[in-house]
Amino acid sequence: MPTACTSCPLRKMDAFQPFSDDELDFMLRFKVGELVVDPGTPILMEGSNAPQLYTVLEGLGLRYKLLPSGERQVLNLIFPGAFLGLQAGVMQQMGHSVEATTKMKLCVFDRKTLWTLFKNHPERAFDLTWLAAMQEHFLGESLLTVGQRDALASVAWMFVLVAQRGESLGLLAGGKMDFPYAQQDLADALGYSLVHLNRTLRRLRELQLVTWADGVVHFHDMAELARLADVPLEPMAPRPLI
Amino acid sequence: MPTACTSCPLRKMDAFQPFSDDELDFMLRFKVGELVVDPGTPILMEGSNAPQLYTVLEGLGLRYKLLPSGERQVLNLIFPGAFLGLQAGVMQQMGHSVEATTKMKLCVFDRKTLWTLFKNHPERAFDLTWLAAMQEHFLGESLLTVGQRDALASVAWMFVLVAQRGESLGLLAGGKMDFPYAQQDLADALGYSLVHLNRTLRRLRELQLVTWADGVVHFHDMAELARLADVPLEPMAPRPLI
């Protein structure tokens, strides 16, 4: 049985801005169903014109792009609350692919209703733009990392981000959280080879900063991790949920 | 004397979607003035909450982020038609800085009217979201380049993009166009050192693909350049102008 928006578990998280009754009412009509996918399932394809939009309710995934020659760049990790398909929604074409890493549960919206959202619910339209701007912001941070930080700082930066996002979603408990990605995923996100990423993880482990094994990360020293990554250590600002 | 929107030179470019009379009417009221800045002038600062939004009418600039330790990542090159300040407009905070490379002429909008745009002009709000999604798309392409392409392919990719953008704006003529950036700017955009970028430019010159000197690029072989960069060579799709 599908989750009713009224009892959507995401709304409780402090990662998201509160919902008014009116907004809730609209979401109920915007939503057309729910989708559950297995690990490894492709959800959206680069270049395609997807007829549906999704909000992630549960599970983890990733956005990526492929070079014709086969190299993969992971754009970012997808956590609950992410909104998928906006690019196809406005530009008729996805600029990247999305796939599930774990089993995922997705809230499904019909793309055709996107226009009525702009027409009749300017607050929600504003939130959509907010989400797009936020996505742009994160990609900028990634670009900064991939372009300017060395391997140790890059991996440290990634873990700081993961800890912050995990914290805001209640996934982090007792300094550790589930993190069921493959090393190849992080390597592709940061622009390093698998081997080099693996060696960098070992260095971070030897420095007693983070340990990542068997799908679980342990954060041993966030302050030092943030110092290494050269980022301020602050909680994430609440964002709109759609 | 300020440019009237009705005779805005950008509207003629095939880079942009056509304007209806109604849209034009709104733009006239949205616009509050014009700004002309000298080369090197900072226009928006990372972390600031800018009260104004801009559309670039003339001139070139760049978006960039700085690491506390001083490294600079150039996010992209700013060409005429770019819309600046949207992040501060919706998120109350810029995620990057913007500065002028050449003398620039900017169309100025008041951020406070952004909300009335969402409220009363859903088509324009939709266009804004389009622009944000497009910006996200380009950042994804950059990330792919910086993360996965080697120096030769990266620089080739950059020049292909510059040629495409220049073409759509009518800046490209006879296989050449003005390109008044410094080598350091491209190095910071692609994540390479100045020295390495310089050597890569020499290789491209020796391969008879592009020559860039004295602020002018000559494209000698676009097809081969695109092949090196591993990208399809196609004209840019028209986008909304705000």
Next chain:
DNA sequence: CGAGGGTTTGATGATAGTCAAAGTGAGTGG
């Protein structure tokens, strides 16, 4: 028990960074 995905390690080589110095040209002031 064998196959296959993911991780770990070593050895070697290529790509890119750093340091240093010299060349160019525009702009400035004596």
Next chain:
DNA sequence: CCACTCACTTTGACTATCATCAAACCCTCG
């Protein structure tokens, strides 16, 4: 008109980071 500075480009020599190749070692799963 001629130093002089300053920003930008170019090149050489040396070093470090990172990629590649290869092999072994987990696992889990059929």
